[in-house]
Amino acid sequence: MPLALTDACSDDLKTAIQGLQVAFPRAGTGLDQDEEWVVVYHDGEWQKIRLHDYNDLFAVPGLYEKWVYDVLGCRSPQQVRSLLLPCLQEAGETPASLSVLDLGAGNGYVVGVLAEAGVNRFVGVDINPNAATAAERDRPGLYEDFIIDDLTDLSNEHASILDRHSFNCLTCVAALGFGDIPPEVFVEAYNRIDNGGWIVFTIKSDFLDDDDDRSGFSGLIRHMLQSNLLELVTRQSFEHRKSSDGNALIYDAFIGRKRCGFPVVISR
Ligand SMILES: C[S@@+](CC[C@H](N)C(=O)[O-])C[C@H]1O[C@@H](n2cnc3c(N)ncnc32)[C@H](O)[C@@H]1O
Numbered sequence: 377m378p379l380a381l382t383d384a385c386s387d388d389l390k391t392a393i394q395g396l397q398v399a400f401p402r403a404g405t406g407l408d409q410d411e412e413w414v415v416v417y418h419d420g421e422w423q424k425i426r427l428h429d430y431n432d433l434f435a436v437p438g439l440y441e442k443w444v445y446d447v448l449g450c451r452s453p454q455q456v457r458s459l460l461l462p463c464l465q466e467a468g469e470t471p472a473s474l475s476v477l478d479l480g481a482g483n484g485y486v487v488g489v490l491a492e493a494g495v496n497r498f499v500g501v502d503i504n505p506n507a508a509t510a511a512e513r514d515r516p517g518l519y520e521d522f523i524i525d526d527l528t529d530l531s532n533e534h535a536s537i538l539d540r541h542s543f544n545c546l547t548c549v550a551a552l553g554f555g556d557i558p559p560e561v562f563v564e565a566y567n568r569i570d571n572g573g574w575i576v577f578t579i580k581s582d583f584l585d586d587d588d589d590r591s592g593f594s595g596l597i598r599h600m601l602q603s604n605l606l607e608l609v610t611r612q613s614f615e616h617r618k619s620s621d622g623n624a625l626i627y628d629a630f631i632g633r634k635r636c637g638f639p640v641v642i643s644r
Pocket of ligand 1: 430452453479480481482483484485486501502503504507525526527548549550551555556557558561
């Protein structure tokens with residue numbers, strides 16, 4: 377099975393990936409990670425789409441899988457799964473015992489990979505209006521609920537949907553920093569996880585640099601660990617994927633256990 381596909385994918389997604397016509401920028405263009413783009417034939421015309429314009433990206437079935445997973449070789453979801461499973465086993469827990477809040481869910485690639493390992497309860501949160509539709513289109517039935525909203529400014533309706541769930545696992549893969557999920561949103565999601573729950577996330581290793589903490593996550597994670605809000609179970613640096621120029625993009629994966637929540641929600 378090609379890298380991009382998991383058992384949880386719809387047949388339509390598999391067909392869409394095979395039929396895509398995509399042109400990539402020439403290697404050596406020196407694009408920053410936030411500038412990467414492709415040209416794709418969709419709806420009768422060639423369209424230029426930036427990787428971080430998720431609304432446009434998820435509107436084209438299969439483009440995310442073909443580009444990020446097949447061409448750029450993203451392994452983050454598999455990396456997270458292979459770190460989490462032994463931790464669960466060591467703790468005497470099973471994948472089926474998890475109830476997951478998937479923050480920055482996108483079109484559900486991560487939950488597709490976790491579902492293959494036996495995790496079966498997921499709620500997605502994303503800020504991008506196309507994400508919920510794309511997740512249901514590409515991996516139907518995996519999410520019990522999928523909220524499109526800003527966790528720091530939730531509507532009453534969305535807050536009560538989330539309140540109905542009890543979560544013992546937070547996943548947030550390839551979604552922190554880069555103008556994506558800010559620390560305040562991560563903290564809101566973290567506070568929704570039961571004490572003792574699993575906290576699973578990846579972040580670009582550069583964002584953990586204490587001397588240049590533009591994302592705010594270096595200070596936040598250090599505070600969480602030093603103040604015993606989060607107990608680190610394991611951490612690993614790994615190649616998230618290649619850049620458009622073929623260079624390795626290095627991320628850190630964290631698996632931890634929530635020991636207690638933030639007493640007040642931070643704001644910067
Ligand atoms: C690179 S995608 C990752 C999707 C998925 N986790 C995966 O690994 O395939 C990043 C996702 O984070 C979402 N995102 C960005 N800012 C967000 C926010 N403030 N709240 C929730 N989701 C956000 C984007 O819309 C996008 O779907």
